[in-house]
Amino acid sequence: MTISTNSQPKDIVLTGDRTTGKLHLGHYVGSLKNRVQLQQQYETYIMLADVQALTTHFHTPETLAGSVRQVALDYLSVGIDPDQATLFVQSMIPEIAELTVFYSMFVSVSSLRHNPTIKSEAAERGYEDLYYGFLGYPVSQAADITFCKATLVPAGDDQIPHIEQARKIVRRFNELYAPVLVEPQIIVGERLDGLDGSSKMSKSLGNAISLDSTTDEVRSRIRKAPTDPARVHKTDPGHPEVCTIYGYHRIFRPEDSGNIHDMCTRGTLGCAACKAKITGAIEEVLEPIRERRARYEQRPGDIDDILMAGTTKARETARQTMGEVREAMGINYF
Numbered sequence: 001m002t003i004s005t006n007s008q009p010k011d012i013v014l015t016g017d018r019t020t021g022k023l024h025l026g027h028y029v030g031s032l033k034n035r036v037q038l039q040q041q042y043e044t045y046i047m048l049a050d051v052q053a054l055t056t057h058f059h060t061p062e063t064l065a066g067s068v069r070q071v072a073l074d075y076l077s078v079g080i081d082p083d084q085a086t087l088f089v090q091s092m093i094p095e096i097a098e099l100t101v102f103y104s105m106f107v108s109v110s111s112l113r114h115n116p117t118i119k120s121e122a123a124e125r126g127y128e129d130l131y132y133g134f135l136g137y138p139v140s141q142a143a144d145i146t147f148c149k150a151t152l153v154p155a156g157d158d159q160i161p162h163i164e165q166a167r168k169i170v171r172r173f174n175e176l177y178a179p180v181l182v183e184p185q186i187i188v189g190e191r192l193d194g195l196d197g198s199s200k201m202s203k204s205l206g207n208a209i210s211l212d213s214t215t216d217e218v219r220s221r222i223r224k225a226p227t228d229p230a231r232v233h234k235t236d237p238g239h240p241e242v243c244t245i246y247g248y249h250r251i252f253r254p255e256d257s258g259n260i261h262d263m264c265t266r267g268t269l270g271c272a273a274c275k276a277k278i279t280g281a282i283e284e285v286l287e288p289i290r291e292r293r294a295r296y297e298q299r300p301g302d303i304d305d306i307l308m309a310g311t312t313k314a315r316e317t318a319r320q321t322m323g324e325v326r327e328a329m330g331i332n333y334f
């Protein structure tokens, strides 16, 4: 665990995921693992980002309804504790939409167009003429973070430009009106490549191992993953730095990865045996997750109760901040 921050006791954590499908191992190493640790120390809000999901899935809003409960179950399965963390649904907090509108008045379109994550996601999805909501989602994300005055955001490295944007919004708001908002800082997790080896593991790219995978699914997905293309026979010297599976060794079993590197480059460990080892390491991560999932699956009503209670609490916080924001801007007329 590599969290080192100069946290004050008052730190507040906010993070979340788009409800576009099941969570996967990339989410686990990039963010979920850190959240499980942070929830023990800090007030934690975890958001099911259904509005942000609409920025790319507005044609199929039915995806969101199924996904909300699926993602909530993923959270509980990895060890997010509803007694410690507040789980809530983004679209049920209208103050987030309201804040987004106010912030959008002083965010320039060119700063959004130059955001490197927006650029690469737009290219990945083949977007040319960008939708207003998609281009502006970093502004909405600033509203997500600031409604609860979050100071820490555990997320993957693709989120760095968005957190920078949120910090700018906070500074600008505080300087324009009154110092009511708080600047967040990111806690960057590790980045996991997709099984295809060509980009990060992602729900939408079909290159993921989802957290609810069975042992057979893990084994078969790993078996099919490409490795070093220059390695034809198992005794050929390999090039671990170009191999996705070696990248997984570094993340899931770092203590053994030096060894794997040596054996691969000397041609004494074949790809099949190397894949069997990483499958074992991933199984160790997934097994406790499966056990917790099985327990929650027997009580499906609990998920709705947890989301309703968390959303009610988050809404209270949002109302409070919204009151301060209106007062700072002098738009509380009556």
Ligand code: ATP
Pocket: 016, 017, 018, 019, 020, 026, 027, 029, 030, 031, 154, 155, 156, 157, 158, 159, 189, 190, 191, 192, 193, 194, 200, 201, 202, 203, 204, 205
């Ligand atoms: P989508 O394809 O719908 O955008 P996604 O798989 O990219 O889904 P998000 O919901 O956009 O997932 O990301 C949620 C969080 O998980 C973010 O903090 C992001 O940085 C992190 N994350 C997602 N994929 C990875 C990955 N492969 N490695 C590390 N972190 C990741």
Ligand code: MG
Pocket: none
């Ligand atoms: Mg994404």
